Amino acid sequence: MIFLGLFRESILFAINALVVNKLRTILSLLGITIGIFAIITVFTIVDSLEQNLRKSVQSLGNDVVFVEKWPWTFGPDYPWWKYMNRPDAEYTELDAILRKCDGAQAAAFVVSSNITVKYKSSSIENVTIICASHQFDKVKNFEIAEGRYFTEIESEAGRPVAIIGDVLAKTLFPYQSPIGQWIKVHGAKVMVVGVFKKEGESILGGSPDTQVLVPVQYARSIIDIRNNNLDPQLLVRAKSGVSNDDLIDELTGLMRSIRKIQPRAEDNFALNQTSLISNQFDKLFDIVGVAGWIIGGFSILVGGFGIANIMFVSVKERTNIIGIQKSLGAKNYFILLQFIFESIFLSLIGGIFGLIIVYIITLTAGDSFGMEITLSKSNIILGFTISILIGVVSGFVPAYGASQLDPVEAIRAS
Amino acid sequence: METAIRKRPVLITTVCIIGFIWIVGSLPAVFSPSIKKLGDWYPALFGFLVAACFISYIGLWHMKRWGAHVFIGAFFLKEIILIMIDDVSYPGFVISVFFIACMTAYYKKMDVNL
Incomplete structure (x- = not known):
C-alpha cells in the first residue's frame, strides 16, 4: 500500500x-x-x-527449385558473360524431368512477357502474361477466387483460356463477372475461366493481381516462347520428405544427362531456390x-x-x-x-x-x-x-x- | 544514522570503472537487432539486467552492501538467461566471478545502510 x-x-x-x-x-x-x-x-x-x-518468397514456394540460365547470386564477382552464353531452359526438358526425377512431386515450364490486354474499349498495357504448362498450379502457391484452373485437355491442347488477376478483373469487368468473357491478349481472343485471389503488392514484384495466366501450348500461337528474353524457367517442387538439397543433387545429374554435359565440364544451368533471395x-x-x-x-x-x-x-x-x-x-x-x-x-x-x-x-x-x-x-x-x-x-x-x-x-x- | 565516510579501496574503484564502461557499451545492446531476434521479451530482460548492474555499481562506488547484493543477483539471473539461450561467455563469467571475489573481500568494510 x-x-x-x-x-x-x-x-x-x-x-x-x-x-x-x-x-x-x-x-x-x-x-x-x-x-x-x-x-x-x-x-x-x-x-x-x-x-x-x-x-x-513463400508464394514462390520454399520447396521449389528453379532451373534456369542465371543464378540468383549477386556480388562483385558475378561472371555474367559466362552465364549469358548458357542455353535457356526448354519445354522438352520438362518431359525428361517429369519422367526421371524421383524427388519431384510436380514440375512446370514457364515463360513470361509483357503484353496488352483488351476487353471491348478497355485496355491495359504492360500486363505480365505467364505462359505455363499444366502442373503450374502444383508448383506455384496461388488461390483462385472465382472460376477454376485449366483442365489437362485445355493445357495440352493449347485452348485459348486464361486466368486473370484481381486487379485486371476489377478494371476490365467492373460491373460483371469476368468468367466466360472473351478478352484480347496480344491481339488474340482468350476466354477467362478463372480469377486469382487478391494478394496485394509483392516486394519481389510480379503480383498475380496484375497477371494473366495462359497454357504454354496456347502461348506458342501468339508469342515466340523460344525467345530468350522471355526468361524460360523449369519449376520443380520436391516431394514431401525430400529436401531441396537432395532435389538439387538429383536435378544436377539429370540436367547434365539431358544436356549431355561432359563429366569434367561445368554446368550450363543454374538451380535456384528461394532461400537465396531471403x-x-x-x-x-x-x-x-x-x-x-x-x-x-x-x-x-x-x-x-x-x-x-x-x-x-x-x-x-x-x-x-x-x-x-x-x-x-x-x-x-x-x-x-x-x-x-x-x-x-x-x-x-x-x-x-x-x-x-x-x-x-x-x-x-x-x-x-x-x-x-x-x-x-x-x-x-x-x-x-x-x-x-x-x-x-x-x-x-x-x-x-x-x-x-x-x-x-x-x-x-x- | 551511520554517516561515517568509508574509504573506497582501489580494487573496488577499478571494478566500478570497468563496470561503468561495460554499462555504456551494453546500453545500446539492449535495443540491438541481435537481442531483438532472440524474442519479444529479451530486450526487456536484458534492459533490466543492465539497469540492475548500473545500480549495483553505484552502490559499490558508495561502498554499500546492497550494491554487492544487487550485483550477485544480477549475475545469477544473467547466467541463467545465457544458459537458456546457449550463449554462455566464459571470459564474461570469469570477470564477473572476479568482481564478486573483490566484493566479498571488502564486504565487511561496506556500509549496511542504503
Whole structure:
C-alpha cells in the first residue's frame, strides 16, 4: 500500500514538473521522443519489409527449385558473360524431368512477357502474361477466387483460356463477372475461366493481381516462347520428405544427362531456390537495423542526459521538501524510489509520444511504401523497455543523492 | 544514522570503472537487432539486467552492501538467461566471478545502510 502511495505521489510530482516548467520539461523529453521514434520507426519498417519478403518468397514456394540460365547470386564477382552464353531452359526438358526425377512431386515450364490486354474499349498495357504448362498450379502457391484452373485437355491442347488477376478483373469487368468473357491478349481472343485471389503488392514484384495466366501450348500461337528474353524457367517442387538439397543433387545429374554435359565440364544451368533471395535480403535488413540502432542510440543517449538534468534540478528545487519528509520519518529508500519513479514516468511520457508518432506514421505511410506497415507488439515492448531503462539509469544518481541528504541540511537549504 | 565516510579501496574503484564502461557499451545492446531476434521479451530482460548492474555499481562506488547484493543477483539471473539461450561467455563469467571475489573481500568494510 505504501508503494502505491509512493507511486501516486511520484506521478503527481512528475506531472507537476511538466505543468510548472512546461517548456523545459518538453524540450528535455524531446530527446527520448526522438530516440524512441528513430529506433522504433527503423525496426518497424525493417520488420514489415521482412514480413512482406517472407510472404513473397513463400508464394514462390520454399520447396521449389528453379532451373534456369542465371543464378540468383549477386556480388562483385558475378561472371555474367559466362552465364549469358548458357542455353535457356526448354519445354522438352520438362518431359525428361517429369519422367526421371524421383524427388519431384510436380514440375512446370514457364515463360513470361509483357503484353496488352483488351476487353471491348478497355485496355491495359504492360500486363505480365505467364505462359505455363499444366502442373503450374502444383508448383506455384496461388488461390483462385472465382472460376477454376485449366483442365489437362485445355493445357495440352493449347485452348485459348486464361486466368486473370484481381486487379485486371476489377478494371476490365467492373460491373460483371469476368468468367466466360472473351478478352484480347496480344491481339488474340482468350476466354477467362478463372480469377486469382487478391494478394496485394509483392516486394519481389510480379503480383498475380496484375497477371494473366495462359497454357504454354496456347502461348506458342501468339508469342515466340523460344525467345530468350522471355526468361524460360523449369519449376520443380520436391516431394514431401525430400529436401531441396537432395532435389538439387538429383536435378544436377539429370540436367547434365539431358544436356549431355561432359563429366569434367561445368554446368550450363543454374538451380535456384528461394532461400537465396531471403539470404540476400537478410544481410540488407541487418545493415538497416544496425544503422537505425546507431542513429536512435545517440538520440536516446541525449534524451537520457535531458532526463538526468531534469531530475538534478528537481532534487535541487525540492531539497526542503525532502528534508521535511525525512524529518517526519521518511526512509532513504522512500525518497530514492520517489525520484526514480518520477524519472521513469517522465521518460515513459517521452517514449509514449515517440510510439504514438510511429503509430500515426504506420497508419498514414503504408500506401507510400506500397505495403502494409504495422507497429508490432515486440517493437512496442522494446519502446517501453528503452524508456524505462533510460528513466532508471538517468534518474538513479540524482535520486540516490536525494536519499542521502541530511534532513537538517536539507531543511535549511534555500 | 551511520554517516561515517568509508574509504573506497582501489580494487573496488577499478571494478566500478570497468563496470561503468561495460554499462555504456551494453546500453545500446539492449535495443540491438541481435537481442531483438532472440524474442519479444529479451530486450526487456536484458534492459533490466543492465539497469540492475548500473545500480549495483553505484552502490559499490558508495561502498554499500546492497550494491554487492544487487550485483550477485544480477549475475545469477544473467547466467541463467545465457544458459537458456546457449550463449554462455566464459571470459564474461570469469570477470564477473572476479568482481564478486573483490566484493566479498571488502564486504565487511561496506556500509549496511542504503
